[in-house]
Amino acid sequence: MRTEISADSRRIRLGRQLQHGDLIFWIVALLFAVLVVVLLGAIIAVTWSGSADARHAFGWHFLTTTAWNPVSGQFGALPAIYGTIVSSIIALLFAAPLGVMIAIFLNSLCPAKLRMPIGMMVELLAAIPSVVYGMWGIFVFIPFFRSYISTPLSKTVGSALPLFSGPVNVGRGLLVAGIILAIMILPTIAAISRDVLAVVPNSQREAMLALGATRWEVIRHAELPYARAGIVGGMMLGLGRALGETMAATMVIGNTPKIHASLFQPATTAASLIASQLPNANTDLHSSALIYLALVLFLITLVANSIARALVWRVSRTGSGA
């Protein structure tokens, strides 16, 4: 009985939707929506078929071997995967606490007059082209980093900690790339954290205040726990951006497909390896290996973004981070 009625009313509603040009609008909108799915499918199909040679030649070993030698036809993606993940994690380590602090400041500590200008400036960081970041890295940050950070560090703790060992004269390396990436993903993390902190219900804040909590305790015990999942989601979105960032990373990381213990040594990321080598790839296997690498990178960012979306989605649905 019930199902008949609902099926009937659904038919009536559909009928109404199709009247008066709604049908045309519906079809046009549907086409555009389908286009997104088709594009995604096309990208997967191209990377899949394009990487066929390399997949047959190296299989899963592609992910675990370190040799990258276009001349001898040996291709292992591990250095690029390592560089991608390590530089992104470094970026996240710097950007996450900074971004959350900026969000907290903008939300609860900033004078109302400064909130808009500072918030806009943070978001403006996202509008700077990545090639400009790369140039700034080469001309400003790398010389500064070499004089004041990497040289003193490698001379002191470098002998004990391989992570900070020299030589440092190249300048370009994993840590520099990570820090530049950190600046680039900072606005993403700050903006999302600010937005999720802003929707923490006032009742939670007031409950904490009425118990005699200080401003810091309100932030620490009421706001951050409530917004936690959303903030983590923002961090994962930032991570996703860092993983795929190409131009700035290519300019400052040194483009050397090798795994070094030291963060001061040049390395490479998947994106920068593809960008720097694909135009010069002479053999089919070389291009195929680069496309295989693109497929791997696509999967890595897909996973990071899915986690991020899931976390942000959970917050917006339940309004809670518990």
Next chain:
Amino acid sequence: MEGMPMTIKPRGEPNLAIRFGAATTRSLNEIAKAGTVSTIKLETRHLSVKYRDFTAVRDISLSFPERQVSALIGSSGSGKSTLLRAINRMHDTNPAASVEGQVLLDKQPVYGAHVDPIVIRRRIGMVFQRPNPFMKSIYDNVAYGLTFSTKLSKREIHDRVEEALRGAALWDEVKDRLDDSALALSGGQQQRICIARALAVQPEALLMDEPTSALDPIATLRIEELMRELVKRYTIVIVTHNMQQAARVSDITAFMTMGSDRAGVLVEVGPTSRIFTNPTDPRTEDYITGRVG
């Protein structure tokens, strides 16, 4: 309460201050001024609260006797909640709000230059309109106010939590599931969690902002019974829309209304029995007989 000779005395019994000789004259004067038999715990003097240019309440002078329930009644927009929140300085965090006049706690200014609002809020607890437990376990909700700013051992915290839950008449219902989420409780239980949470900090007074407006009648009655129990130890100020509630639970009733410029003003205050049977102001009479509001 230093210098006050009568700090402990059952509600309704004659004042015992006479026993104490020299110190009593001043106290008796104060009592006479307040027009009740009890010490004044909280007081507002010419209190006005503004949100930017808009005056939400104007020139309210009220005394809240110790260990009594004082009810603030009046229609929506009469500034009851605004007044209540001025007492424990909840407006401090709203940059648009400004408070003029004085609030006194034990005769000491609440808005003094060297007064820490955090200390004030620990001495004057607050319960809100909607139950707002934290997304934590029952135990953690009640213990939360104790985990910061105080140096208590685990044992002491546990004792305080149990005491507070007993005080809020909730212990027997939740003692076997203290680790469950507080959000799994019913609305009435959640509100009693919020009361327990306020009690755990050991305040001297409790401000309740329409504490039962989100609850069903049975939960409301339980909270009202609880208030009659709590008033033996705490000074309570309650804002309520429900006139029957004010009549049931309060000793003192203050009626507020919205003035011509939309600012909340005090119309009249007195013992609840008189306000409800023999109000002096026609506006009060209109309100309690249901002709307006």
